[in-house]
Amino acid sequence: MTSSRNPSRDLVAFAGAASTGFQAQNTEQSQVELALRACIAVLKQCGLRASDIDGICGTSTPEARRIQSGLGIDELTWFANPVMPMVNPVAAAVGAVAAGLCDVVLCYHAAYRLPWNTASSLKDPYRATGQATGAGMPQPETMAGAVGYAGWASRYIYEFNAPREHFGYVALNSRHNAIDNPLAAMREPMTMDDYLAARMIRSPLCLLDMDVPVDGADAFVITTTERARDLPNRPVLVNAVSLGMADQNEEDQSRSLERNGQHVVIESLKAKGDFWIDDIDLYFPYDGFTIITLNWIENAGFCGRGEAGVFLSENRDYESGQIMINGRVPVNSHGGALSEGGTQGSGHIREAILQLQGLAGDRQVRGPERALVTAGGFFINAQGILLRIE
Amino acid sequence: MVLDISDEELVVRFRGHPIDRDNAEHYRGRLERQLRINRCKDCGTWNHPPIPTCPTCWSLNVEAAPVSGDGTIYLVVFLHQGPPAEGVDYSVPYPVVTVELDEKVRFTSTIVGANNDEIEIGKRVSLDWIERTATPLPVFRLQTSEKSE
Numbered sequence: 001m002t003s004s005r006n007p008s009r010d011l012v013a014f015a016g017a018a019s020t021g022f023q024a025q026n027t028e029q030s031q032v033e034l035a036l037r038a039c040i041a042v043l044k045q046c047g048l049r050a051s052d053i054d055g056i057c058g059t060s061t062p063e064a065r066r067i068q069s070g071l072g073i074d075e076l077t078w079f080a081n082p083v084m085p086m087v088n089p090v091a092a093a094v095g096a097v098a099a100g101l102c103d104v105v106l107c108y109h110a111a112y113r114l115p116w117n118t119a120s121s122l123k124d125p126y127r128a129t130g131q132a133t134g135a136g137m138p139q140p141e142t143m144a145g146a147v148g149y150a151g152w153a154s155r156y157i158y159e160f161n162a163p164r165e166h167f168g169y170v171a172l173n174s175r176h177n178a179i180d181n182p183l184a185a186m187r188e189p190m191t192m193d194d195y196l197a198a199r200m201i202r203s204p205l206c207l208l209d210m211d212v213p214v215d216g217a218d219a220f221v222i223t224t225t226e227r228a229r230d231l232p233n234r235p236v237l238v239n240a241v242s243l244g245m246a247d248q249n250e251e252d253q254s255r256s257l258e259r260n261g262q263h264v265v266i267e268s269l270k271a272k273g274d275f276w277i278d279d280i281d282l283y284f285p286y287d288g289f290t291i292i293t294l295n296w297i298e299n300a301g302f303c304g305r306g307e308a309g310v311f312l313s314e315n316r317d318y319e320s321g322q323i324m325i326n327g328r329v330p331v332n333s334h335g336g337a338l339s340e341g342g343t344q345g346s347g348h349i350r351e352a353i354l355q356l357q358g359l360a361g362d363r364q365v366r367g368p369e370r371a372l373v374t375a376g377g378f379f380i381n382a383q384g385i386l387l388r389i390e
Numbered sequence: 391m392v393l394d395i396s397d398e399e400l401v402v403r404f405r406g407h408p409i410d411r412d413n414a415e416h417y418r419g420r421l422e423r424q425l426r427i428n429r430c431k432d433c434g435t436w437n438h439p440p441i442p443t444c445p446t447c448w449s450l451n452v453e454a455a456p457v458s459g460d461g462t463i464y465l466v467v468f469l470h471q472g473p474p475a476e477g478v479d480y481s482v483p484y485p486v487v488t489v490e491l492d493e494k495v496r497f498t499s500t501i502v503g504a505n506n507d508e509i510e511i512g513k514r515v516s517l518d519w520i521e522r523t524a525t526p527l528p529v530f531r532l533q534t535s536e537k538s539e
Contacts (some may be wrong), residue, residue, distance in 0.1 A: 132418065138473055139406065139473065140473055140478050140484055140486060140500070141486055141499045141500050141529075142498055143488050143498045144466070147469070150467040151465035151467050151486075151488060152464055154467060154511060155465050155511065157462070200483070201471060202468070202469055202470065203468035225446045247445065252488040253438065253495075254496045365445070378467075
């Protein structure tokens, strides 16, 4: 059933990416201010004015109309607010540009510490009353949301007898990479002993298996590749993009570790795209929970089922914890959701763009040309994107 | 008797639960301590959570039917923290299990009457009931008479 049709291939590009940076504390900024700051940064970077923008697309909050109001954008011919994670608004924007609904899209995600994330965010009165109130408290007896990832981690451990260290490899790599990233929230070095001693939250997953609630935002400009060539930064072309979902998509009904949204994304990207894992210079497997990363690595084809931990142990530096696939391809070079901050994949995409543009500062990889981002989890939000430069 | 309670009263009895038209019969069943799962009256397929269609044959002839309640643990989590709920003390990590019922549909709840180190994927369980805020809650109990897989 996987279609290889991909008429927008390489015709739509990122012209720029910018970020406010992230912190694991309540900022004294609203979510809309964070988004606006990132949007202004990317527009200045691209040398664009309000009148150049005719499309706005971000994750659910803040709404596109708030961004238009805040930036005084004259008129829009297209806008949308798809749900998180970040490949949803990117995919919508790519489709809208390719279809001619608009020419230049301002795309954004604002991460915000919601009242139910942490005790300190619960104490901020504006977080309790504002738009960002989030979901209500469910009963304990559910696998919905974060609990589901702990549930499937237990299943992974049961099926493959995986030790905790295999999950720890993912956390240590993210932390090592965040140390060189000034945008990152968590930059203190971490050891395997630190990981193993961390507080259990939803056993078998501990505090360091989960991404960090942060305040901060990323913003992007997405336009035609032709238009992007006239802007200051090197265009980063969208070779293929996919949002994958498999049937029985509820967390507790998902068929198995062999059949979920990740498999749909992988098959779709392989069918639509022009390159795959042997050709990439950068890999960004989502790490909102460590169990997600282990499965992306296996499902993308780097190793067999249940082998991600051993694969990582063979492709990591024992001293630093940094993973370099085949000694060459870094994994989540910005520190991922686990250590840069829980950005719903916007950090992964922004870092891929900055690396491909040669703008990644101390983390810059030498001459990367192609990147794979596999964002989201298993159930309702697996997604991926293949990016390249010309 | 309890079968006849109004939609309004059902919502009040299950305050805090996401009661809607599509899952109301499941929750009415709880008041009779009967675990009801949607089953297609045309092709017989079980499906959960409740949705008005049969995803296998697209029939709308779907009913909430009682299940045996026997099954096998498929997923296990121990919550060291979580939402407040009557009778739940996270000082001992609170087990949440997804059980693959013998009807080949999964249902998630907790396990009662077992130490946490006994609760493992692959073990057989049976349905039981406890009360929370004076309302029946379906839970599972390990089948102690039987060896685990």
